[in-house]
Amino acid sequence: MRLAEAWRVAADALRANRMRSLLTMLGVIIGVASVVLLVAIGTGTKQTVEQQVEGLGSNLLLVVPGRLDVGSAPAVSPLTLQDVDAVGRVVGDPARVAVTVASGATVRAGNRQDFTTVQGVLETTPTVFARDLGRGRYLTRSDVDTGRRVAVLGDSVARVLFPDREAVGQQVNVAGVRFRVIGVFTPLGQSLGVDRDDEVHIPVTAAQRLYGTQRVDAIAVRAPDRDRIDELGQRIVTELNGRHPGTEFSAVTQEQILGVLGDILGILTGVLAAIAGISLLVGGVGVSNIMLVSVRERTREIGLRKAVGARPRDIGVQFLLEAVLLTSIGGLTGMALGVGGALLVAAVSPIPAAVTWWSLALAFGVSAAVGIIFGVVPAQRAGRLDPVVALRAE
Amino acid sequence: MSPAIEAVDVSRTYQLDGVSVPALRGVSLTVAAGDYVALIGPSGSGKSTLMHLLGGLDRPTGGRLVIGGREVGALSAPELARLRNETIGFVFQAFHLLPRTTAVDNVALPLVYRGVGARQRRERAAAMLGRVGLGHRLDHRPNQLSGGEQQRVAIARALVTDPTVLLADEPTGNLDSTTGAAVLELLERLNAESGVALVMVTHDAEVAARARRRITMRDGIVVADTAQDPLTGSAGSDEPGMGGLGTARAGGLGTARAGGLGTAGASGPGVAGAGGGGS
Known part of the structure; x- marks a missing residue:
């Protein structure tokens, strides 16, 4: 089967179950949107703080008692x-x-x-x-x-x-x-x-x-x-x-302050992204679940397709593409929502939010990867179905 | 002329919870090009298993099965899929049409797996639907078609790839007698016109009587494989017109059978198996 044909079949299958596809996508949408939004907030905050520190000039020395370090109390x-x-x-x-x-x-x-x-x-x-x-x-x-x-x-x-x-x-x-x-x-x-x-x-x-x-x-x-x-x-x-x-005294330069702040805000952004990533993972599990249901529901269809000449790979690819399409559309929607949310946050609240191309690329890549990872098992199951058994399924 | 399908001492054993259950216990037969075979027998006699094997949906656990000149046991799953696509057409009791898919797209499905382009697929599918009398129903979905029409779509799908064998599993089982008779007539007409071998599993004695050859199975073996006089076979038919059709094909049948058996004879066990089934 040609790949273009396989995409069309996958899209048809999603369209046939509009509501279910949408609900399944929702998990991915929310996951991707929150990754994009939270990373944007983290990045925006980091940029603002860094700009401010840089505004002090690179030849400034701050002399304070104690040590400038993450986690040390001010003396x-x-x-x-x-x-x-x-x-x-x-x-x-x-x-x-x-x-x-x-x-x-x-x-x-x-x-x-x-x-x-x-x-x-x-x-x-x-x-x-x-x-x-x-x-x-x-x-x-x-x-x-x-x-x-x-x-x-x-x-x-x-x-x-x-x-x-x-x-x-x-x-x-x-x-x-x-x-x-x-x-x-x-x-x-x-x-x-x-x-x-x-x-x-x-x-x-x-x-x-x-x-x-x-x-x-x-x-x-x-x-x-x-x-x-x-x-x-x-x-x-x-x-x-x-x-x-x-x-103990410390004389810290702007570079060191940037380093420490960068560490703190980097950790913050990482934690936020990880939390959002968990919801993306949960969305992926939802995709996997729905794909398994879909394979079971369409067992007879799989049997028929095999009877008329579909190879195991054709069937596998069909279901894999379905999962990837599901998460990709979800991913794109989530990206749009995340960017929109970030712009909204930046506009109406004092929290800065800067959308970075790498967070978008990452979010889309991850959602497509989620589709592949969580689609592989159902797709393999579909591809390996015995046509005789599949045709007899209710 | 080599036979469309040749089975030599074919067996199929299922493993159910570690217990071997033999479904077929050494079946030998030959299906010649243009043959018209009725496969009958009580449930559990192995005729469905035999159908699946003849159609390349399953592989034998013993014996030799050659479909379209290729030894099934030696084929990988993708190769077997291709063999099905090129040489076999299936017609099922429950039609097995894809829902939400138009008649023409259903018919074109096997061509998708053959890599035929969209436009040519539609052309060929539409032409095939025309041959089964559904030229006016191209873009109807299965739920907009009657049972008889759905089975015609399924028949068109089975034949769109121009296969050498058409395997029909109780093709009239889900239809009322009038519609069933029309579908049967269509299958017979296509068998006569295009020379595709028709192998039909049936419970219906009347349907079985119309075939030119009758294979009876019991307990996983062929217990009878008889050529029947189409004149006699059609004597019981409600439709005298069919008799004429049957008669017209009688000569062709004789040739095809002879050729088929001749080939099987050369390889030995084929004739022995067929003969053993008859005795």
Whole structure:
């Protein structure tokens, strides 16, 4: 029998049992759609996070207590501003060193208020992190040295507190202490549902007083020489280890952060895909089951076909193609649904979803393979049927 | 002329739960081209098993079976399938048409496995349906056809490949007597026209009486293999017209039988088997 003929016979058989074919396909459709959708979400999340980290620049070093690793708990920071000065000496340029001591706090202006992240920082932050001011000015060295109560607002905070007025020059109340707004950042937008403009920067000295601490959470360094960034990190860590014996420090680069995040998100995507894959497997078992039923139902047809000259292979191929057609149509439908779902998720929710060609190819390949794997046994059974017995079947 | 089918001491034993059950115990016979044979016998006599063997649906467990010049025992399953496709046409009691498939597609089915292209298949199937008087029913599905029409479609399907032997298993068993008679008449006409050997399993004595040769089976062996005078055979028939047809073929029968037996005689056991069956 010619292959084109076999495809036609398989399609006819599916059409003859429309409802059953559809229900059988549904298992594959759901499986493939969820694989495509979940992989798209995993990939989208990974891409967004990576873009964000890459936005920091490849010559950024983050110095934190403890170790940057999957599964290690964040350590309490013993770092102080003296350590920051020491790091500045190691780097050779204090302007390349930034710090943060952050806490959530309620910021008020008049009868409006906003709960936001208040970060104590040095005047170096815009240089180190490449942040742009929309209006007004940023903190100065003297603001930091004197612990002056001035604040630079994120765009969202400015909008909430001063919806119809210019924020710069106004007073805000941060955790009960009055600060003067001297600038507003240019908006960064949202990522992963997090508003990146929801922050307030104040001098680190003012923040330490506000929170009653001498510590800073972390130090960031923009390395002068990108090629020797690892060596610089090592020198900073050595310096800090000397100043705080018994505490471990890490100087991590963007590359390392990407590596760790990539691992985490890769595992996440893998787990999601595996869960979806299970439903695809279940769909495949459904296909196998229906094909066995189909072979039994059409035993007489098989007998007749053999009587008029069908070889075992002709019959086997016919049933195998039927299974493959079933899962392929299911697979294509599932792909369409998965892509549609991913676009919908990306459009209406903060969850990013990026459909990748490899996930589509994989999903289609797997569904066709499911058809072959789960169709082989029923097809072989059909091909091997004894025509005499088959013709006599009820 | 070599016989269409030659069976020499053919046996077929089934294994049921480890017990050997002999269904055929040494059958020898020859079906010549253009033969018209009625195969009769009580149920369990082995005539269905013999039919399956003669049609290449099954292989003997002993003896030698040659269909269309090929030794069945030596053929693989695909080769046997091809042999069926090329030399045998089957007509079943229950028609065995594919449901949801038009008459013309049902008839064309054997050509599908012969690799004939779609257009030529349809042409040949339509022509064959015309020969069985269903030229106006090409695109009807089995459930839109009467029992007699369905069996005609099945006959057309059996003959579309131009086989040398037409095996009919109780072809009139599911039909009322009038329709059955018409179907039988059609089979006889096709046998006469195209020279296809007709081997028919039947319970019906009247049907059996119309054949030119009658093979009677019992307990897995042939107990009688007799040429019957078509004139006598047709004397009992309700339709005198058939007598005429039968008579017309009498000469052809004689030649074919003689040739068939002659060949079998040359190989020895064929004649002995046939003779043994008769004694």
